[in-house]
Amino acid sequence: RKCLTLALVFLQLLGGFVRHILQKGKSIRELMEENGVLEGFLRNNEKADPASKYHFNKDAVAYEPIGNYLNAFYLGETSFGTPPQDFLVLCDTGSSNLWVLSTCCRTQACPANHNRFRGQTYTLSYGSDNLTVPLGYDTVTVQNTVVCNQEFGLSENEPIRPFYCSDFDGILGMAYPAMAVGSSPTVMQGILQQGQLSEPIFSFYFSGQPTQQYAGELILGGVDPQLYSGQNTWTPVTQEVYWQFGIEEFAMGNQATGWCSQGCQAIVDTGIFLLAVPQQYMNSFLQATGAQQAQNGDFVVNCNYIQGVPTITFVINGSQVPLPPSAYVFSNNGYYRLGIKATSLPSTSGQPLWILGDVFLKEYYSVYDIANNRVGFAYSA
Ligand SMILES: *[C@@H]1O[C@H](CO)[C@@H](O)[C@H](O)[C@H]1NC(C)=O
Ligand SMILES: *[C@@H]1O[C@H](CO)[C@@H](O)[C@H](O)[C@H]1NC(C)=O
Numbered sequence: 001r002k003c004l005t006l007a008l009v010f011l012q013l014l015g016g017f018v019r020h021i022l023q024k025g026k027s028i029r030e031l032m033e034e035n036g037v038l039e040g041f042l043r044n045n046e047k048a049d050p051a052s053k054y055h056f057n058k059d060a061v062a063y064e065p066i067g068n069y070l071n072a073f074y075l076g077e078t079s080f081g082t083p084p085q086d087f088l089v090l091c092d093t094g095s096s097n098l099w100v101l102s103t104c105c106r107t108q109a110c111p112a113n114h115n116r117f118r119g120q121t122y123t124l125s126y127g128s129d130n131l132t133v134p135l136g137y138d139t140v141t142v143q144n145t146v147v148c149n150q151e152f153g154l155s156e157n158e159p160i161r162p163f164y165c166s167d168f169d170g171i172l173g174m175a176y177p178a179m180a181v182g183s184s185p186t187v188m189q190g191i192l193q194q195g196q197l198s199e200p201i202f203s204f205y206f207s208g209q210p211t212q213q214y215a216g217e218l219i220l221g222g223v224d225p226q227l228y229s230g231q232n233t234w235t236p237v238t239q240e241v242y243w244q245f246g247i248e249e250f251a252m253g254n255q256a257t258g259w260c261s262q263g264c265q266a267i268v269d270t271g272i273f274l275l276a277v278p279q280q281y282m283n284s285f286l287q288a289t290g291a292q293q294a295q296n297g298d299f300v301v302n303c304n305y306i307q308g309v310p311t312i313t314f315v316i317n318g319s320q321v322p323l324p325p326s327a328y329v330f331s332n333n334g335y336y337r338l339g340i341k342a343t344s345l346p347s348t349s350g351q352p353l354w355i356l357g358d359v360f361l362k363e364y365y366s367v368y369d370i371a372n373n374r375v376g377f378a379y380s381a
Contacts, residue, residue, distance in 0.1 A: 087100045088169050142191075146196065201222055204366050205219070205365050223367055243375050249314075259278075265351045267354075273359065
């Protein structure tokens with residue numbers, strides 16, 4: 001639930017941009033330049049046609065292309081209802097509920113189609129705002145995977161309506177059922193119960209050179225060997241809530257830090273852009289990278305020191321999983337910014353918790369094995 005909140009913090013940021021525009025009269029372009037992350041948004045704001053990008057050739061495997069929006073959201077197309085209506089949803093391994101914004105319905109028939117509401121609601125926390133989501137059920141389609149009677153929320157009171165419909169219509173949570181608010185069945189549960197996949201596995205590919213049309217893929221029911229190289233490093237899920245696993249050691253450059261000498265935990269979260277570092281190690285992390293916090297909150301590295309930023313390495317189930325500076329340092333209008341953020345999200349074991357977001361997932365193809373409760377990482381193609 002905390003992680004869902006984190007995912008929603010991004011929504012709030014987006015909302016922040018909107019309020020900015022409304023209050024200060026700034027253009028999106030000005031904000032784009034200020035934030036340095038919104039390139040491409042104006043250039044191509046058309047909804048992508050996914051048809052050209054996915055291959056459809058294997059039985060019972062669905063290839064869901066994922067577009068990149070605002071360089072921070074990775075969205076895939078999902079259809080709801082009969083006849084189906086398309087929504088762009090954030091495929092999020094850091095939460096478990098499915099919901100879309102009713103205001104993003106593109107035809108008047110949409111709310112009418114969802115008249116089978118159970119009269120129940122659940123409430124998601126948006127920082128200080130709350131989002132009340134009535135629950136209904138209908139057919140949900142992700143590429144060639146069709147789930148009947150899938151429960152989902154159709155939110156009516158989302159706070160930042162003007163901006164993100166058509167760019168972002170909802171969230172498709174892919175974490176464990178234990179994380180689902182209101183004990184709603186997850187989409188994966190629906191898919192598996194209805195025998196829609198040959199294997200209870202899904203995997204994510206995030207391209208290193210994302211465009212709005214194609215930033216990666218969600219593969220339901222398997223892996224796509226063309227999208228990774230080498231062997232998968234498998235590791236057991238330590239708690240079946242998030243996709244969470246143990247980290248045995250964390251190194252910066254050639255130096256083991258010892259931060260995980262009592263064990264660390266990590267969750268892999270496609271709904272978060274950054275790499276989140278346990279709060280208690282943030283200062284040491286900044287010191288080892290030579291970064292400082294700028295007034296706008298960014299962690300920046302002076303270009304004279306950029307050569308000194310180390311490769312960081314996680315040891316996961318005995319295997320080294322390195323993340324080079326090219327993966328987590330971004331050149332940003334003449335300065336360098338780290339793609340990191342502190343997190344004080346506690347792990348239930350009390351061990352320090354890392355959150356591996358898209359910064360990590362561009363380097364590593366990730367596999368989520370539901371039957372064996374394990375996560376795999378292989379070098380991204
Ligand atoms: C949101 O819900 C929480 C928990 O029910 C409550 O404490 C809080 O006051 C609510 N916030 C708003 C803005 O309604
Ligand atoms: C962890 O690594 C060991 C040794 O390589 C391997 O045998 C084991 O299967 C791995 N754990 C999982 C869950 O795959």
